[in-house]
Amino acid sequence: GIYLFTRKSLRKNVIAWLVVMLLAVISHSNLIPQEYGLRIILLPFIPSDWTLHAFGMSGVLTSLLMQKYADREHPRKFIVILCALGVIMLIAALCSHPHWIISKIQATPSWLFYCLAAFFPLFGLFYWLTDVKGKTPWFDIIKPAGTATLTCYIIPYIWYAAQQLLGWHYPELLNADAPGLLRSLIFSLIIVQLTGLLVKAKIKLKV
Incomplete structure (x- = not known):
């Protein structure tokens, strides 16, 4: 505004x-x-x-x-x-x-x-x-996060809901410090790649 x-x-x-x-x-x-x-x-x-x-x-x-x-x-x-x-x-x-x-x-x-x-x-x-x-090709691995941002944003919440329903939690070791950061990085990359697969399957949220 x-x-x-x-x-x-x-x-x-x-x-x-x-x-x-x-x-x-x-x-x-x-x-x-x-x-x-x-x-x-x-x-x-x-x-x-x-x-x-x-x-x-x-x-x-x-x-x-x-x-x-x-x-x-x-x-x-x-x-x-x-x-x-x-x-x-x-x-x-x-x-x-x-x-x-x-x-x-x-x-x-x-x-x-x-x-x-x-x-x-x-x-x-x-x-x-x-x-x-x-060097744009260097960032192809995270491209779906920019081209399908809303889809990429929503997917983690589906996983969080599934975790709650199943009563499954990460080991305490993976919730803090360097292991926690590494887990977050890997989780983020997995979410981005899942988003890319959904986009290829013509599944994409739009505003």
């Missing part, structure tokens, strides 16, 4: 991005006391959490930066901008961590900042690999 007002103006979108990021912080803090009218006016009028809207605006901002600065012959400037944003987000994450836990469920600002600290540089890396170096 914000983009309908800002359109392709990079300056307006930067301002909008900063405002939304600030609102994400305010909504999870006591910077403005609950009883103040300003908090009532600013925070509840848009559904969902401001942290999630901040993710959306970060994507819009990245797209506009790409349109303006991305150049396959001279990619350095665009990549440097993204890396600089990543560093800024990392600093924000480290500063916010003492105040909020890292929680996706609670959509905390620290979770937002850490995610963006990884997102901006990784976007630059993938741009360099795919657009500049032409």
Whole structure:
């Protein structure tokens, strides 16, 4: 909705991005006391959490930066901008961590900042690999996640439901630390490959 007002103006979108990021912080803090009218006016009028809207605006901002600065012959400037944003987000994450836990469920600002600290540089890396170096085939293994995103998103919930019905759980060893991360990675790759098989069978969810 914000983009309908800002359109392709990079300056307006930067301002909008900063405002939304600030609102994400305010909504999870006591910077403005609950009883103040300003908090009532600013925070509840848009559904969902401001942290999630901040993710959306970060994507819009990245797209506009790409349109303006991305150049396959001279990619350095665009990549440097993204890396600089990543560093800024990392600093924000480290500063916010003492105040909020890292929680996706609670959509905390620290979770937002850490995610963006990884997102901006990784976007630059993938741009360099795919657009500049032409290594797009490297990512064919995860292609279904991008071409059938909704289908890929739904499949894990079917598995979770089956787990509950069967009363089956992962061994405790696979629920934390390095084994847990490895299990999550393997699970994700399996889900993506299942999505690819469904797409080949002409089974695909659409909005």
